Amino acid sequence: MSNPTASRVYFALQKPPVPAPMPAKKRSTTEPSDTRERILEAALALFNADGSHAVSTRHIAARLAISPGNLYYHFANKEEIVLCLYERIETQLEAILAPRAGETQTFDTVLRYLDDIFGHLWEFRFFYRDVNSLLREVPGLKERYRDLAERVRIRSRAIFDSMVAAGWMDASPEQLDLLTTNAWIVLTQWFTHRQVVDRRRTIQSSDIREGIRHFVALFSPLLRSPQRKLVERMTARPAV
Numbered sequence: 001m002s003n004p005t006a007s008r009v010y011f012a013l014q015k016p017p018v019p020a021p022m023p024a025k026k027r028s029t030t031e032p033s034d035t036r037e038r039i040l041e042a043a044l045a046l047f048n049a050d051g052s053h054a055v056s057t058r059h060i061a062a063r064l065a066i067s068p069g070n071l072y073y074h075f076a077n078k079e080e081i082v083l084c085l086y087e088r089i090e091t092q093l094e095a096i097l098a099p100r101a102g103e104t105q106t107f108d109t110v111l112r113y114l115d116d117i118f119g120h121l122w123e124f125r126f127f128y129r130d131v132n133s134l135l136r137e138v139p140g141l142k143e144r145y146r147d148l149a150e151r152v153r154i155r156s157r158a159i160f161d162s163m164v165a166a167g168w169m170d171a172s173p174e175q176l177d178l179l180t181t182n183a184w185i186v187l188t189q190w191f192t193h194r195q196v197v198d199r200r201r202t203i204q205s206s207d208i209r210e211g212i213r214h215f216v217a218l219f220s221p222l223l224r225s226p227q228r229k230l231v232e233r234m235t236a237r238p239a240v
Contacts, residue, residue: 036074038064043081047126051201052082052134079138086141089124090148096120097155107168107227111234113159114215118208121187125203129191149184156180160219171222179219186215 042063046055057078061071075081096116103109121128135142157180163169164176171179190211191203213235220231 035066035070039071039074040081040084043078044085044124044126047085047130048124048203052078052126052130054201057081082134082138083141085124086127086138086144089120089127090144092120092123093117093148094151094155097152097159099158105162105166107163107166107230110159110163110168111231114212117187118212121191121211122205122208125191128188129195129203131188132192153180153184156183168224168227169219169222170224175222179222182218183215186211186218190214 039060043055043060046059046063055078057071057075058068060078060081061068064071075084096113100109127134131145135145157176160169160171160176160179164171191207194203194207194210195201216231216235220228220235223231
C-alpha cells in the first residue's frame, strides 16, 4: 500500500514553496484603496527582486506608471511601505503557527508547519534577507519584531513540546529551549548567511531548500527512529 505521507512533496525540495494564504479581508472598490494595495504589491515584488535598499519610492511609482505624488498620497515614505508589509508578515506568520483547531495532531501536521513557514519566508524573502539593516533603519520596527520573536518562541516551543508528548521526539526541557532559539536564528538569518558566503544579492529557491535541510538538522537527531528516517528520506538530495 502506498504511503501518502512519503509521496507528499515537503519542504519545497522540488519547487519554490507556495506562499501560505493570508487571512481573508474585505477590500474596498474605491480607487484610493485599490491604489494603496497595488503600491504594496509592487513594492513587495521589487523588494524581493532587488532588495529593499535598491528600491526607492520612485521605482515603485514607475513600476505602476503613477506619479510619485500619487504614491505619497498613500505613503509618506518607503519606511511606511515596509511597515505595512511587515504587518502582513506578522499576521501571516502567527496564523501559520496558530493551533490547528479541529485537526488531529499527526506527524504529518507538524511537517506541514514547515511547508507553510518556508512558503512564508519565500513570499517575504526581502524582509528576512535585509532584516538586520531594516531593524536599524525603519522606526518602530525593532520593538515590533522583538515582540513577534517572543510570540513565535512561545508557539514554537509548544509545537516541539507536542512532538515530545506524542512520542515522536526525545528531548529534555533544556534541549527544547535551545532548539526553539536555534530554530528562530536559522529561519531569520539563513538568507543573510547565504548572501555573505556566496557573495551575491539575490535569493533563489535553492536557498530555501538548503535552509530547510539545515533547519531539519536541528531537530532530526532528537526524533525517534521512524520519524527520523521519514524526515531523512524527505530531505535527502536526489542521487546524481
